[in-house]
Amino acid sequence: xxxxxxxxxxxxxxxxxxxxxxxxxxxxxxxxxxxxxxxxxxxxxxxxxxxxxxxxxxxxxxxxxxxxxxxxxxxxxxxxxxxxxxxxxxxxxxxxxxxxxxxxxxxxxxxxxxxxxxxxxxxxxxxxxxxxxxxxxxxxxxxxxxxxxxxxxxxxxxxxxxxxxxxxxxxxxxxxxxxxxxxxxxxxxxxxxxxxxxxxxxxxxxxxxxxxxxxxxxxxxxxxxxxxxxxxxxxxxxxxxxxxxxxxxxxxxxxxxxxxxxxxxxxxxxxxxxxxxxxxxxxxxxxxxxxxxxxxxxxxxxxxxxxxxxxxxxxxxxxxxxxxxxxxxxxxxxxxxxxx
Numbered sequence: 001x002x003x004x005x006x007x008x009x010x011x012x013x014x015x016x017x018x019x020x021x022x023x024x025x026x027x028x029x030x031x032x033x034x035x036x037x038x039x040x041x042x043x044x045x046x047x048x049x050x051x052x053x054x055x056x057x058x059x060x061x062x063x064x065x066x067x068x069x070x071x072x073x074x075x076x077x078x079x080x081x082x083x084x085x086x087x088x089x090x091x092x093x094x095x096x097x098x099x100x101x102x103x104x105x106x107x108x109x110x111x112x113x114x115x116x117x118x119x120x121x122x123x124x125x126x127x128x129x130x131x132x133x134x135x136x137x138x139x140x141x142x143x144x145x146x147x148x149x150x151x152x153x154x155x156x157x158x159x160x161x162x163x164x165x166x167x168x169x170x171x172x173x174x175x176x177x178x179x180x181x182x183x184x185x186x187x188x189x190x191x192x193x194x195x196x197x198x199x200x201x202x203x204x205x206x207x208x209x210x211x212x213x214x215x216x217x218x219x220x221x222x223x224x225x226x227x228x229x230x231x232x233x234x235x236x237x238x239x240x241x242x243x244x245x246x247x248x249x250x251x252x253x254x255x256x257x258x259x260x261x262x263x264x265x266x267x268x269x270x271x272x273x274x275x276x277x278x279x280x281x282x283x284x285x286x287x288x289x290x291x292x293x294x295x296x297x298x299x300x301x302x303x304x305x306x307x308x309x310x311x312x313x314x315x316x317x318x319x320x321x322x323x324x325x326x327x328x329x330x331x332x333x334x335x336x337x338x339x340x
Contacts, residue, residue, distance in 0.1 A: 020053065026058060048163075058293065131163075134227065136223045138223055157288070249267050
């Protein structure tokens, strides 16, 4: 099925992502249209990010059904993977679905809860670039879906950038000269720290201490010891060279030489690695409208929230699903793809 007539480029001439109109993501429509399902999956991996408009009618069950078109573990509904930002209120009848934002809900699909928001102390220019679950989930989620239930008139944007483009812009020569490690040989150790300060540009940490989570699994952490992840990957579905990353950086290992970079060096390395790909002209800021559904591959797109200062006291409510991929669909280093 060809859905190209439903696709529009993102504003700003972005090299990735598409706005999608005129497609109904309800479970009943997807179930009766297997060719549409196949087209949606292939289109998402082609463009990295899809923003579906006018989906106010969807339910949490619809969200779940769409996400299960993509790689996922069958028992993932019983597993929390928060990324460590804050408590994740999840819907009792749909434990795959979390609520995020600033809200006070009463019996919303069985959930009564409130949140004042997470980023209330951020400066307007603060960023926190990441791929979901990378620091505490093995294997990390591929697909993330967010659906807008309520949004303020001003503020609340989510920013996206293409990790594929970032990979093409890697300053490989400079990185190898300054740090002695080529990006394709980098394994990054990520960890959810108990206390940390994110650099304003959001690519790395300035300082950090402690460890979040006293056990391997809890409401705030899955793998307390952290994860070891290649920086440059082969995204198998699209057959593209890409990058994955998060600001939760602990150290770096070189797979070819065994050389290691400590906390300070590793954070400096990744700040330089991500800098060109996250320059202003490569970033798309999505201004949410009620009924928007954004779905993206964390292996093709990196994202960040923005400050809540401009809308404190106002409601911003989204559902979110992050589907932990199957073991066989885990991350593959680009260097391994080259040797196959």
